[in-house]
Amino acid sequence: MNDHIHSKCEELLGSLSAYIDGDLAPALCQELEKHLEGCDDCRVVLNTTKRTIELVHSPAEKSDLPEDVRERLFKRLNLDDYLKPAAS
């Protein structure tokens, strides 16, 4: 990896997050995509960053509130009378 490309990687790294969020200006987007075509390392960083975000979004990560926790919460708030099962 030569110095020129290396500094390009670093420069584009700062835009990666915005790129993933679809929040990057079109010109920069194009520049980044062009760079990605020729840079394996940056492509891996992009793919694994995306995957990291997907993992925390995964339904397996979004477990429901445990029923006993919900019950104690409603009691503490004096909302016992609304303590019917939560609508799913």
Add this chain to the structure above:
Amino acid sequence: MQNEISVEKLVAGDRAEFARLVDIYSGSIYRLGLKMLGNPQDAEDVLQNTFMNALLHLSSFEGRSSVVTWLYRIATNEALMLIRKRKPEISIELEGQEGEAESIEDLKPAVFADWSGLPEDELLSMEGKSILDTTIQSLPETLRLVFILRDIEGLSIKETADTLNLTETNVKTRLLRARMYLRERLSTYYAEHLQEEKR
């Protein structure tokens, strides 16, 4: 699609509407507590204190922010207060610091294993899930809050900024740092996993 919460009803003291608010957001607030404090007991304290405080201050809610950001703001304050109580030696800086995160030197990627194609059940195996949780836990508080609100709870950049009283630019910078930090640590773990598979 959940029916929107009526602020008028809440402020007027409508208990049924408050119960609805609790049911819609208690899962998220509990999860925020879990990710910030790392144990169910503290998460439950954050949850209960958040809604107790919300109930207490509802009449003074002026609607300058949305109910969601208002609620998350109370919850993040509760979580931070509890962290301070647990670890009083750690000072937490939420305000943007001059020059903070200007350099991306410390988030330069060093591990380039491509584990993105591994199936989700493998990535989120018992061990994988625990690595993910521990890694999120190891993020500095200021980055962790931004990451939880934006990437786990799905708030927009603006909502995250409003909740934490930060600028949108600051939120974006912290988000990038948090994502890079997590990617790097997960990559170190999954790279070993890939190596083992090849053996």
